[in-house]
Amino acid sequence: MSNETGPDPHTDDDEIITWWGLVIEGYHVTQERLTAEINEHFGLAPASFDILLRLVRSPEHRMPMTKLAREAALSSGGFTKVADRLATADLIRREPCETDRRVTYAVLTDHGLDIAERAREVCAEILRKRVLAPLGKADSAALAQAMRTLRAANSAD
Template identity: 50%
Template sequence: MSTETETTTETNTESPVGEGAGGCIDDDELITAWGLLHEALTTLGPLLLRGIDPCGHDMSGPWFEVLLRLQRSPQHRLPMSRLAREVSLSSGGFTKLADRLERNGYLARQSCPSDRRVTYAVLTPEGLELAEQARRRHVELLRLHVLQPLGKGALRDLADHARTLRDHARERTT
């Protein structure tokens, strides 16, 4: 595949991207595709957290992500530094979030016996119950707002593409 490009208008050009799976694509088409993906995620985010706490209130994205990741982890615990990285928060931002979760009785901090530098975030029984209830409601909302409009095949394709993008970005940021 050649990386030569042709200008079609002043703002509507094709830029070389090399021999990757994308080949050459019109700049406006690329910007529009990324913009649509970003807009969809930004619009869907709040819908997927609507009313997911047991009182029927919305839950913040980072709060839910922490609960969900801990709920799905062995022994319902993860190193706090890893958890902060996985939910894309600074260490200070994550500490504040962990403090709130701990104050509400949903999270406990646990020292690692073999490495004093590591502190685990661990779900309490109350945190596990909250995570399970929120997860059930979240799955209902995912089925309604993601699976229903896309269908199973497109959802699986989307997950594959998202994994590819995530892995590509991680390779370049570590």
């Protein structure tokens, strides 16, 4: 998907703005469908689902809370509210680090692990229907690679 010769100086301003707008619009409508279906199946808000998904894919189903908040792109206060709701629903528990008093882990409970694993399976099925079916495997992989490239090119140094 990359242009080996660099940016095309002849790409029209409106054309490149339209391309980017289509990326954003395609992402938003697909993400809205995904989160609506996850909410319908499990009653999980997008931020809660994101946190459960990150934890189920982490070693020992745990992660330092500060790292989890940063990866989920939530403010400290916003993350605390989501974590409180997940803890109240018995989906996660807070666990102090044995070697560093400053670190607290978010850890999936058994119930949380069950919900997270089932939600991950449903998410994969939704993505197969909403992304893989319309794009095909090659274009889906190319899209992922293009987004990986943009993330690397535009991440803070």
